[in-house]
Amino acid sequence: MKASRRKIMLMVMTCCVMLIAACSSGTSTPSVSKSNNSPENTSSGTNETTAPPQEEYVIKILTQDNNQIKRSDETKIGKFIKEKFNIVFDFVQTPGNYTDKLNLMLAGGDYPEIIKIQDNATFDKYVRAGALLPLDDFAKNSPDFAKMFNVQIPLWKLTAPDGKLYKWEGGVPVDFKNYVEVLDIGVRTDALKQQGWPNLLSTDDYIKFLKQALKDNPTTNGQKTLGMIIPFAEPWGMQGISTIMYEKGGRYTAAAGNMGVIWNQVDKKFEDTMTNEYVKESLGFFNRLYREGILDKDSFTDKYDQFVEKLNSGRALSSWYVVWGLSTANQGLIDAGHPEMQYINMPVRSMKQMERNEKRQIRVEDTRPFDIYAITKNAKHPERFKELLAWGATEEGRILLQSGFEGEEYTIVDGKRVPTEAYKKTLTDADAQRNVGFGLFNFLGNVLTNGQDGVPYTMGFDPKIQDELGLTKGMREAYNALGWESSKDYYLKTGEVANTGIAGTVSIDTTSDLGALHQKMVDFRVKNSTNLIIKPQNDEEFETLYQSIISDYQKLKPELVVNEYNRIYQEKQDQLNQLK
Structure with a gap:
């Protein structure tokens, strides 16, 4: 991914x-x-x-x-x-x-x-x-x-x-300020306006907002309105962005890609993806969206092209992670005579991330x-x-x-x-x-x-000019109504630079036994992430299923792969010190 x-x-x-x-x-x-x-x-x-x-x-x-x-x-x-x-x-x-x-x-x-x-x-x-x-x-x-x-x-x-x-x-x-890469949630601005411009942030905020927005907008341009769309069918979909909540908080970035480990930017070590607490919250969030009828049921079969078609039509109230096409969709909506329907990228945090209120680690790739x-x-x-x-x-x-x-x-x-x-x-x-x-x-x-x-x-790439020329009138008005000074205002005030350094260069030989185990970890996570999203009917069932899945997962001995990643990282760190 x-x-x-x-x-x-x-x-x-x-x-x-x-x-x-x-x-x-x-x-x-x-x-x-x-x-x-x-x-x-x-x-x-x-x-x-x-x-x-x-x-x-x-x-x-x-x-x-x-x-x-x-x-x-x-x-x-x-x-x-x-x-x-x-x-x-x-x-x-x-x-x-x-x-x-x-x-x-x-x-x-x-x-x-x-x-x-x-x-x-x-x-x-x-x-x-x-x-x-x-x-x-x-x-x-x-x-x-x-x-x-x-x-x-x-x-x-x-x-x-x-x-x-x-x-x-x-x-x-x-330069961090020139390229603040934050891929969170695209939100339709007319729905924000209907609800008095709420500054959405927590997963609970989004559940409440999207439920009401679906009631207020059951149809869009003659078609059924969709709460949230996601291209889970892409190779980087379920494997990568279903668990990506971990990067919204104050400890992790996606420097390790979307495999079996994630990178702890603060402690400078690799950790297991499947058992991470923020990954659990991410899957729990999608389960709640699914149960509430907010998550588009076709998300599990939609690839990028289908996702873009729905986004460009304005049918979706929100989009997860894939926000790089918002400007194109916005211009299309303007051309179609619906300038009031625009999308803007807004931040999201899990409930534990909200409680901890740590500085977000915003990845800057070296x-x-x-x-x-x-x-x-x-x-x-x-x-x-x-x-x-x-x-x-x-x-x-x-x-x-x-x-x-x-x-x-x-x-x-x-x-x-x-x-x-x-x-x-x-x-x-x-x-x-x-x-x-x-x-x-x-x-x-x-x-x-x-x-x-x-x-x-x-x-x-000048941040001010990006907004001046890159935002539509509707997008600028929306950010102003939210009290933001710019489209990146929240992220610059609540985030800090997280250079990837060596972490982005670490990988395991795919032909080795550990490489094969690593792939099994990924396959297990992808398969069971889908189950965790669609099967539980309430929070209790989600917890029961999650614990059962983790119990089976531990039998794979994922710690062997995690330990190897950290060994290679330390080895590379020693090599880097010699190369400098």
């Missing part, structure tokens, strides 16, 4: 960039524009003035995104790269199972020069096969790259069997193993690509790749980038986005931090 949902979230945030723009505080910014950055007068990542190589270097990039761009030089940014480095990227569509394709390519030795890998297991295979080029010397000789990824590089080395650097990743590093990039031994001119990669880590490179060109996408006011109206309009048009090249060059790095001027490299 982590990789799948985080991949979706990255796609959504890329689109979000196209809906928002920004200005912020900081120091001066170098000027980047077509007129003053010709190949002859612009420095590269090596800080040397060089003429572009004469031979055009075309590099294939595998993609599963239907970006409609075949060659990078069809874009403004791509043209600049061609003029400066004489490198062109050929985007090749790869339908089907991407990981299976990578495995086939590895077996045949026909993998591309620059490769994207979506998990550490596949990355490990490529390293062990000698398919990837080490980047240790490159990092030493590229000070901007080394500085930008100073936290990540030791963690990236940890994932290689020989401790060398073979990869870089997209979407890191992250690594993204589902967004790995590497240079393979099939690269014809690896040094030329490395030169481009080094430039991409400079201030000039980062601004151009993520903000565009001065005078076109932004101007400089008091030393800070300020987005132009043309830029703002571009961000609402997918074709215009592609024409500039935004989102197409993530393989050159895509950092979620601020430039030297204090403005996010991707200007649209």
Whole structure:
């Protein structure tokens, strides 16, 4: 689930960039524009003035995104790269199972020069096969790259069997305020207004609110209103988000993914998922929703497409966890003549989390193993690509790749980038986005931090501008009515940064006996989570069934897996200390 949902979230945030723009505080910014950055007068990542190589270097990039761009030089940014480095990227569509394709390519030795890998297991295979080029010397000789990824590089080395650097990743590093990832409950604003704008928070609050909202709105646009929708049929559905209540409190994050263990951010240790008290509360919450007729019965068979269809129709009063499509649904409702029906993301906490009132641990990923990039031994001119990669880590490179060109996408006011109206309009048009090249060059790095001027490299990530341009009028009015200063106001005031660090790199060999046991733990939890949601008719029956299930679960000896995770974590911590 982590990789799948985080991949979706990255796609959504890329689109979000196209809906928002920004200005912020900081120091001066170098000027980047077509007129003053010709190949002859612009420095590269090596800080040397060089003429572009004469031979055009075309590099294939595998993609599963239907970006409609075949060659990078069809874009403004791509043209600049061609003029400066004489490198062109050929985007090749790869339908089907991407990981299976990578495995086939590895077996045949026909993998591309620059490769994207979506998990550490596949990355490990490529390293062990000698398919990837080490980047240790490159990092030493590229000070901007080394500085930008100073936290990540030791963690990236940890994932290689020989401790060398073979990869870089997209979407890191992250500035917490630029990327507050909180996926809680999407709530329909007209229902909030009907009940006097309650500040929902506890699970009891939601049960009471949704019961009344269903009474007040039995139908929506001629269809039966649904209390809460969830795509449990997705692979990351029942396995991941049915138990995810644990991340809403003050101790845990989803750094360990959605397998048999969860990460205790405070105590720095792995714990068993199935027996966690917040996981129990999560399943108990869904059982109450089911008993009250609030949970859509089709949630157990609905995949993402069915979920989106219901969300976009406005039939649902709420959605669990999958809130990254709210803006799209809202615009559709406006276009359909129902601007009063909008969705906003609101927080939720279990009853024990409410009692403890701890600071929420908001995950900030230090690594993204589902967004790995590497240079393979099939690269014809690896040094030329490395030169481009080094430039991409400079201030000039980062601004151009993520903000565009001065005078076109932004101007400089008091030393800070300020987005132009043309830029703002571009961000609402997918074709215009592609024409500039935004989102197409993530393989050159895509950092979620601020430039030297204090403005996010991707200007649209400025929190204030995210709301200014990313929220509909109805969404802004709803947050104002709730007394929030921004859409992230509650989370910033009640949460704290929880960097994933090593925790996100720990895994057990799936081919080992413990790996097989780990999968049994997951399968047991998925099967019995469904039973705990739909079978109990009251709280007493839920407790009885839960205790019986846990008794059977303990027979698997899940502590063996938990102990191994903690052993590997400590081992990696010792290795990291040596790599720093």
